[in-house]
Every structure is written in structure tokens, then in C-alpha cells.
Amino acid sequence: MTSASRQPSQHAPELRAAARHLGRRRFLTTTGAAAALAFAVNLPAAGAASAAELDSRRIGENPFTLGIASGDPLPTSVLLWTRLAPRPYETDGGLPALRVPVQWELAHDSRFRRIVRRGSATAHPEYQHTVHVAVSDLDPGRGYYYRFRTGSWISATGRTRTAPATGTDSSRLRLAAVSCQAYHDGYYTAYGHLAEDDVDVVFHLGDYLYEYAVNSAGGARGYTDRVLPDVFNRETVTLEDYRLRYALYKSDPDLRAAHAAHPFVVTWDDHETENNYADGVSENEDPPEEFLLRRAAAYRAYWEHQPLRRTQLPHGPDAQLYRRLQWGRLAQFDVLDTRQYRSDQAYGDGSHVPGPESDDPARTITGATQERWLIDGWRTSRALWNVVPQQVTFSQRKLDLNPVAKLSMDAWDGYRASRQRVLAGARSAGVDNLMVLTGDVHVGYAFDIKADFDDPSSKTLGTEIVATSVTSGKDGSEKPSNWATYTEANPHLKYYNGQRGYVTVELGRSQARADFKTVAAVTTPGAAIRTAASFVTEVGKQGLRKV
Known part of the structure; x- marks a missing residue:
């Protein structure tokens, strides 16, 4: 504002x-294949685009410089996020245009002694090596801890939670609202x-x-x-x-x-x-x-x-x-x-x-x-x-x-x-x-x-x-x-x-x-x-x- x-x-x-409609139509037609390639809808498939994979052991600097995040809590699911960027102020974030394997863990405790879910994801260069993991089959209305790992590097630990089950008469919710930073x-x-x-x-x-x-x-x-x-x-x-x-x-x-x-x-x-x-x-x-x-x-x-x-x-x-x-x-x-x-x-x-x-x-x-x-x-x-x-x-x-x-x-x-x-x-x-x-x-x-x-x-x-x-x-x-x-x-x-x-x-x-x-x-x-x-x-x- x-x-x-x-x-x-x-x-x-x-x-x-009418001008807006024409502009949208022209974007979708005259820019044609270039726009489609530049803003593809789906994540790259195996064997396509960035087919080569980086050996994560070669990452010599902390790639979790931009932190971690979670969002959109559902009763049995939450979304986990991170981005790999050893040098975040560089155009490529300090990584080559290769896929990078990333492991994630979700636990009941901050020391990760009681692991609930774990898995792997791929950080694609086409998406600036960002990772979006939708973790499912969780317990409703419960807090969790999460973290990411690639190579020898481990991210900070985050806290998240699921929403209460649909139909539950919850007694309290405390939210914060922020804007404009x-x-x-x-x-x-x-x-x-x-x-x-x-x-x-x-x-x-x-x-x-x-x-x-x-x-x-x-x-x-x-x-x-x-x-x-x-x-x-x-x-x-x-x-x-x-x-x-x-x-x-x-x-x-x-x-x-x-x-x-x-x-x-x-x-x-x-x-x-x-x-x-x-x-x-x-x-x-x-x-x-x-x-x-x-x-x-x-x-x-x-x-x-x-x-x-x-x-x-x-x-x-x-x-x-x-x-x-x-x-x-x-x-x-x-x-x-x-x-x-x-x-x-x-x-x-x-x-x-x-x-x-x-x-x-x-x-x-x-x-x-x-x-x-x-x-x-x-x-x-x-x-x-x-x-x-x-x-x-x-x-x-x-x-x-x-x-x-x-x-x-x-x-x-x-x-x-x-x-x-x-x-x-x-x-x-x-x-x-x-x-x-x-x-x-x-x-x-x-x-x-x-x-x-x-x-x-x-x-x-x-x-x-x-x-x-x-x-x-x-x-x-x-x-x-x-x-x-x-x-x-x-x-x-x-x-x-x-x-x-x-x-x-x-x-x-x-x-x-x-x-x-x-x-x-x-x-x-x-x-x-x-x-x-x-x-x-x-x-x-x-x-x-x-x-």
C-alpha cells in the first residue's frame, strides 16, 4: 500500500x-511456447529437465540459510517447506542446475527420538531448489517437530501442528495476524x-x-x-x-x-x-x-x-x-x-x-x-x-x-x-x-x-x-x-x-x-x-x- x-x-x-481480456489472450497465445516452458505447471518428471542429480555430500556450505517453514495445517496433514541456498544472494543460490535429494523427519519431540514420519524429496533447480512436502496420516490437533537433511547438513528444528478433527468442539484457538514487512x-x-x-x-x-x-x-x-x-x-x-x-x-x-x-x-x-x-x-x-x-x-x-x-x-x-x-x-x-x-x-x-x-x-x-x-x-x-x-x-x-x-x-x-x-x-x-x-x-x-x-x-x-x-x-x-x-x-x-x-x-x-x-x-x-x-x-x- x-x-x-x-x-x-x-x-x-x-x-x-476489454483490454485486460485482450492482454490475457495475447499472453496465452502470442508468447506461446516460451511462456509454457518458462512457467510449466508440473514438477519435472524423472528423466526429464534436470535429470542429473547432485551428490549432496559435495555441498560444502550450509544450504539451509533461508530457514524452514510449515503451513496450511489440516486435521491429518501439514505442509513443510525449505530451500537449499548455500549462497542465497547469488542467482543460483550457490548450487548447480542439478536435482538435490533432501530427507525430512517429523517427530513428537524436539530431539527426534520418537519419529512419526520420515521421507525424501527432491529440490529441483527449476523451482530454485525449494522443497514442498505435504505430510499426511497425522493425528489431528497435535503438535510436531520437523527438520530437513541433505548431505552432512541438518536444518534448524521447526514446530508445527495439525488442526483439530472435523466436527471437534475445540474450546480455544489463538492466532496471530501479520502484514506488510x-x-x-x-x-x-x-x-x-x-x-x-x-x-x-x-x-x-x-x-x-x-x-x-x-x-x-x-x-x-x-x-x-x-x-x-x-x-x-x-x-x-x-x-x-x-x-x-x-x-x-x-x-x-x-x-x-x-x-x-x-x-x-x-x-x-x-x-x-x-x-x-x-x-x-x-x-x-x-x-x-x-x-x-x-x-x-x-x-x-x-x-x-x-x-x-x-x-x-x-x-x-x-x-x-x-x-x-x-x-x-x-x-x-x-x-x-x-x-x-x-x-x-x-x-x-x-x-x-x-x-x-x-x-x-x-x-x-x-x-x-x-x-x-x-x-x-x-x-x-x-x-x-x-x-x-x-x-x-x-x-x-x-x-x-x-x-x-x-x-x-x-x-x-x-x-x-x-x-x-x-x-x-x-x-x-x-x-x-x-x-x-x-x-x-x-x-x-x-x-x-x-x-x-x-x-x-x-x-x-x-x-x-x-x-x-x-x-x-x-x-x-x-x-x-x-x-x-x-x-x-x-x-x-x-x-x-x-x-x-x-x-x-x-x-x-x-x-x-x-x-x-x-x-x-x-x-x-x-x-x-x-x-x-x-x-x-x-x-x-x-x-x-x-x-
């Missing part, structure tokens, strides 16, 4: 849509604290990566004891660029510690590709066929470097990232993608008063297919809490005190018909305990979701918890300059803090509690963590109350 915006287009919305804006201090926190799962709500250049001093980190190579001092455009940028981010010890400590559920926003893009429309309105090639590169690098399953593997410039996870009968998580399928931002993006363009009923932030999937999932949900981890501010957020206030055209306020359909779907499905988890805006918010945002006395339909950034925006402040304006203009806004950190949410059988955790600074390392504010919302009686 940034304050930059596109200039209003000279074309009607339907012409922009611009490397060049500061240290990942919040992740160091999160690694020590007692949570079951972490939801990353977007902007894991930023496409902007990082100078030799690491931007606001101001390194004096190291010099980053020039490969980072440029905007990410190519597959090589994105892969190298993930290497930089994942080399941070606090981020690695958080991944090793907890399973992550990830979804992207815009900066993993490019600021404020919308479907096939780039920020600078580049030719669609060019932008889709960039998007294909970004999506592939994202999948390679995250603990994601094969079902999320991109097909060229497309990837189905939205998905549903269950935590027994306590919670259903409908993880959204509000970037890949959205209509172009109205009025050239930025802030604008609502009008015919932004309120066009045909406009969508989720796409019709994802919207139907979300509402249909609510209709069949048996969960006490229905939680929607997603990217941009869902609740109305007036940006000034004018009679007709400006709204953000990049958030759900720029797609009010989409929001109305989703809320109508929640009501028709009988969703009583709705919670939206959001990132993007680099501040912490707590909203009551109202039936009519302009009528404070209207029914509260749910709550929205907005996680501040890990670093983006640098140190921030407890009360930003627009704090008084926002709190007066939006009576349903119950909390607003502009410092860095994360949020934890504990879901229970009678209530949910949100604790907003902040650090005083990220431009210098080592800041302490504090709970800036806490709120609860009760089952069957939605609305945030400060505690």
Missing part, C-alpha cells in the same frame, strides 16, 4: 475490461517477539515482499557492518529479481525464527507483484501482456518461497490462492485474494468521493467465482466463528470530515457493491459471528462492521481486526496526524494505532479477544513488545468492547 495513485483513465471501464523500512523485531509468543497459527495477510529497491545499507536498517549486493538495488520485475528478493527477506533471523516456531497461512496483496495492481492492470498501465509476464514471475516466486500446497501452484499468470481451512467446529477460515480478480480501481485509484464509477454494481474486488465460493462456504459452515483473512480494509473508512467524505478506491470502499453482496450473503447464510482479518494499511484498527456504516445505531454484523505492519512505514506513532479525523469521521472505528507490531486473536466458545501488540521502533533493533490495547466481542452479540 502506498499513497501513489494512477491518473484517471481516459477509457470507459468496459474498454479497460518492507525490509528497507526497518528490523523485523516484531517477528522475534512473535517467535516466542504462544499461538497456534500465524496468518500473513499480504505484502510479504516489496518490489522496491533496497540499497547497500538495507534502507532504514542502516547497516554499518555489512554491504548488500547491487542485485537488490533495483525494482523486481523478472523471475530472477523476485527470487533474489525472497532470499534477502528470508535471510532475516527474526523472520526465520517466526516461521520455525509456528505454522503460517499466507495470502498475498499487491507488493508481492507490484503496488496497487488490479487483475491484469499494472500501476503504470503497462501493456497487459507485459504485466502478465511479470505477474507470472511474481506468482511463481511466491509459491516457491512459501509453505503452500500443490493446489496453489501457479498456471502462468494465474494461481488460486483463495482456500478454506477448518479448526474443528470452532472456526472456519475463508482466505481471500482481493488482488488477482478485482476490477480496476475507480477514478484512477487513490482517494475519491464515491460516485457512479465506484458504485457500479458490476464492479468486484473478489471476482464473481470467489464471491460465490465465499458465500456458499458460509451456507454450509458449521463453525462457531467464521473468519475471513484478507488484504484491504473491509469496513467503511471516511478519510475526512466533509459532508461527502473521500474514501480509499483501493479498499472495499472502492467496491461498495461487492461489500454489500458479501454482507448480504453472510446474513442470508445465518453467519452470527463474523470476523474479518485485514492488513495493508500499516496501522492497527478495530472496527465494528455495521449494516449501515452511516448509521451508528444500525445492527453490528461482525468485527474487523486490522493488523499493523511489521516494518512498513518505519517507526510510526501511537496517534498518527489523522487520528482525530478518522476517529470522529468513523464512529464504528474503536481503535487506531500507528505503531509497528502484530495482533493476536483468541477465539473461544463464548467470546473472541484481540490483543494489539506494538513496538516503539523498528529503525533500531531490540525494541520491547507491549500490548497497546485489548478488545473482546461476544458470541451471538457482535461488537467490540475494550478490556
